[in-house]
Amino acid sequence: MTAPTGIRTTASSYDDLVRRVLDGRLGPDPGTQRITVAFTTRQAVRHDGRGGGYRNEVLSLRLAEAVGSCAVEPGALPDGAVEDCVGADVARLLRHELLPVRVAALDAYLMHVRPHRPAGGARPFPLPAGTSLHKSRARARAVVELLDAPPGSTVLVVGVVNSLLEALRRRGLAYVPCDLKGGTTEWGEPVRTDAAAELERCDAILASGMTLGNGSFEPLREHALRHGKELVMFAQTGSAVLPCLIGAGVSAVCAEPYPFFWLDGGPGTIHRYGAAL
Structure with missing residues (x-):
């Protein structure tokens, strides 16, 4: 099944969007789509001229050419979460116990089937x-x-x-x-x-x-x-x-x-x- 490229469908809520994906209504069966790469990105920032700084940590999952991401509080992601995602299918990760994993998996799937293009708004x-x-x-x-x-x-x-x-x-x-x-x-x-x-x-x-x-x-x-x-x-x-x-x-x-x-x-x-x- 080819990825749809038309205008994005509006879901009624986040949970409704997840249901649509799991039901295969927005693209290929997520049970057939596997995450090939999972990684975290950590950074600390203090811009020149600014008095304070901040830290970021982001979980990212790669599905084919697409990368989906979810930020977490630094240090909050448990050991083994990244390894748990590699090779897993998107349907399983959409039911994962960790909300950031579920969000990153949904983002990766939607980036794959509905990338950011003018045709999609x-x-x-x-x-x-x-x-x-x-x-x-x-x-x-x-x-x-x-x-x-x-x-x-x-x-x-x-x-x-x-x-x-x-x-x-x-x-x-x-x-x-x-x-x-x-x-x-x-x-x-x-x-x-x-x-x-x-x-x-x-x-x-x-x-x-x-x-x-x-x-x-x-x-x-x-x-x-x-x-x-x-x-x-x-x-x-x-x-x-x-x-x-x-x-x-x-x-x-x-x-x-x-x-x-x-x-x-x-x-x-x-x-x-x-x-x-």
């Missing part, structure tokens, strides 16, 4: 070569342009990236920074740790795809759908997953498949979905 956005901070700011501009919120609106930012906060400031948008790690922003603002508690006082939501891997995505999607709020996702985790949920609470997606902007100083491409720019 993707609009490529070039990232320039440059320093890590230069590329971070370029990506932030691409993400924030997907928001349709007018100046003075308050945006809940789930997954704090200082370059995104900087871009929101330039747009005249207020924000509530939220991240499970807590701490403070580059400007000394306290970072909230309970996104659900902040939803009611925000006009729009800007969230990391990492919410898929820690189980906090569906409450954000359901709130946005119920209240008619914008939910814009910036997605290294689940870059092929989240475009399938546009129209079901997700408004727009900035999709960034592996390799991510922070891995290379050369030019790159991200893919934007869902907003009329």
Whole structure:
């Protein structure tokens, strides 16, 4: 069976999307698709001119030419998880006990059968070569342009990236920074740790795809759908997953498949979905 190349089908929820894949409705039987390579990527960052830094760890699974990814908290992935994925079929991994494995497997499958192409609704956005901070700011501009919120609106930012906060400031948008790690922003603002508690006082939501891997995505999607709020996702985790949920609470997606902007100083491409720019 050849991979479909048409417009992405909107699923009603993350679980609905998984069911569609397991039922073979979006491409070949996932029980016949095997992961050939599994790996983790770890990084620590401190941009020039920034006071603080951060760490990332990402699980990635390769299916044929496609790579699917899910970020995890550094050190959270148990020993043996990578080896457990190699040679396994996607159907088994979609039922794996570890949520990050399930998300990475779904992302790999969807990247394989529905890659980021204009025919599927993707609009490529070039990232320039440059320093890590230069590329971070370029990506932030691409993400924030997907928001349709007018100046003075308050945006809940789930997954704090200082370059995104900087871009929101330039747009005249207020924000509530939220991240499970807590701490403070580059400007000394306290970072909230309970996104659900902040939803009611925000006009729009800007969230990391990492919410898929820690189980906090569906409450954000359901709130946005119920209240008619914008939910814009910036997605290294689940870059092929989240475009399938546009129209079901997700408004727009900035999709960034592996390799991510922070891995290379050369030019790159991200893919934007869902907003009329």
